[in-house]
Amino acid sequence: MRRVTPDTIAVVDLAVCDRCGLCLPLCPPEAIHLELNTLTVDDATCTGCEKCIAPCPVGALAMVAYA
Amino acid sequence: MPDVDILVVGAGPAGAVAAWHAKLAAPELDVVLLERDRAVGAPVRCAEGVGDAGLREFVNPDGAAWVSRRITDVIFQAPDDTEIVLANSGLGWILDRTRFDACLAAEAAAAGAAVLVGAEATGMGRNGDDRWHVRVKERGREDVYRARVVIGADGVETMVGRWAGLDTRVPSRDMESCAQYVLQGIEFNPNAIYLQFSNAIAPGGYAWIFPKAVGVANVGLGIVSLRADGRNARQYLDDWIGRRFPAGARTGYTVGGVIVHTTIKKTYADGVLVAGDAAHMLNPLSGGGINNAMKAGRLAGCTAAAAVREHDTSESRLASYHKAWMDLLGEDHLKYYRLKQALEHMDDAFLNALARTVNKIPSDKRTLGRVLMKAIVKHPQLIPVVAGFFV
Numbered sequence: 001m002r003r004v005t006p007d008t009i010a011v012v013d014l015a016v017c018d019r020c021g022l023c024l025p026l027c028p029p030e031a032i033h034l035e036l037n038t039l040t041v042d043d044a045t046c047t048g049c050e051k052c053i054a055p056c057p058v059g060a061l062a063m064v065a066y067a
Numbered sequence: 068m069p070d071v072d073i074l075v076v077g078a079g080p081a082g083a084v085a086a087w088h089a090k091l092a093a094p095e096l097d098v099v100l101l102e103r104d105r106a107v108g109a110p111v112r113c114a115e116g117v118g119d120a121g122l123r124e125f126v127n128p129d130g131a132a133w134v135s136r137r138i139t140d141v142i143f144q145a146p147d148d149t150e151i152v153l154a155n156s157g158l159g160w161i162l163d164r165t166r167f168d169a170c171l172a173a174e175a176a177a178a179g180a181a182v183l184v185g186a187e188a189t190g191m192g193r194n195g196d197d198r199w200h201v202r203v204k205e206r207g208r209e210d211v212y213r214a215r216v217v218i219g220a221d222g223v224e225t226m227v228g229r230w231a232g233l234d235t236r237v238p239s240r241d242m243e244s245c246a247q248y249v250l251q252g253i254e255f256n257p258n259a260i261y262l263q264f265s266n267a268i269a270p271g272g273y274a275w276i277f278p279k280a281v282g283v284a285n286v287g288l289g290i291v292s293l294r295a296d297g298r299n300a301r302q303y304l305d306d307w308i309g310r311r312f313p314a315g316a317r318t319g320y321t322v323g324g325v326i327v328h329t330t331i332k333k334t335y336a337d338g339v340l341v342a343g344d345a346a347h348m349l350n351p352l353s354g355g356g357i358n359n360a361m362k363a364g365r366l367a368g369c370t371a372a373a374a375v376r377e378h379d380t381s382e383s384r385l386a387s388y389h390k391a392w393m394d395l396l397g398e399d400h401l402k403y404y405r406l407k408q409a410l411e412h413m414d415d416a417f418l419n420a421l422a423r424t425v426n427k428i429p430s431d432k433r434t435l436g437r438v439l440m441k442a443i444v445k446h447p448q449l450i451p452v453v454a455g456f457f458v
Contacts, residue, residue: 018323020112020223020322021324022224022242023324024223024224025225025235025236025237025324025326026237026242030229030236033226034226035187054292054295055242055292056244057246057299057300057323058322059299
């Protein structure tokens, strides 16, 4: 299935993120990674579904326009 | 390139017990236990409560340095703060997870497992030699461990499960977003845990007070964000504590996810087992996971050890782990999950009424059977809930 380019994608604010890992299993395409104490969202994989946004206990994830 | 028989990723309760019991079952095997963080047991992402019976299957809490508090009572609180006291409702403990996890890792080490801290698995793959090649970063350098069996005990965010091709994803309705403070200088019964159910305070979850000492407690809550009003878990907690314990000193803080789902469909692959939170092996009603993780770790360690001894670490050999887990606790978790789903529809007015009904039963006669009977007679909407539990 070809991936439709989303209008917005998730980004993480590392100054707020607590590295708890809660968002990883919530991501349907598994676009979020936690490695060496840094959370990253792979913008080539993110589908913009927003499933990770509200559950973040500290509000570290937000949607931004996909450049 | 170190060769090992069993590589355990994650030194929480599941991983430490897996390494420990793998060595007990087969002392001749090379077992390595990896911990990503610089210390086993830190940072604590847990309310630290555990039941007595399950704990004693592994370690003795009497007088142990890793115990914070002995618990005898449970106090349920309705949304309007009506309390239902279940005195002598079964013994429990509030642990000091920093020390507790270290104690389990020390047991693994005493049994002969190698424990490595500050060592993070960053990827793994097959290389045509019947072993998993696991990349491990430790103090800036990267090693590749060749392992016959990898046990993924790497928590909610499990990467081992992903790398092995297992589906460890969870729907948002089954993810509890949790936040917790250690509060000092507050008043409560230090022999009781408190659980408050309210859609206004903690929608989809509950708020808790777990005593660590007189005047000191883990105070936190879990919410399901789909049912929340736009605030995140930390904001809900700040609002609740601001009302309830405005003078409490916040001396610690943690957040995290608790998966209130059921065991993943497949917890094994060729040369891989997944245990504990990583495989969603929690009680979905309480969110309790420590004893579950240790029991899963013991099964995983023993299964892996036996499989290596038999020179058969194939998927079909390791499938016995999944069945053993489902028979032990996994099937019970399916029942708890159905009960949780039914209870989700109870609103705050109903919960307040239910609490008053239960409190009309004298506390010395307040057995679970009597509570259920009285509750069903007064509140017939509970019948499908109770029926669902016994199906």
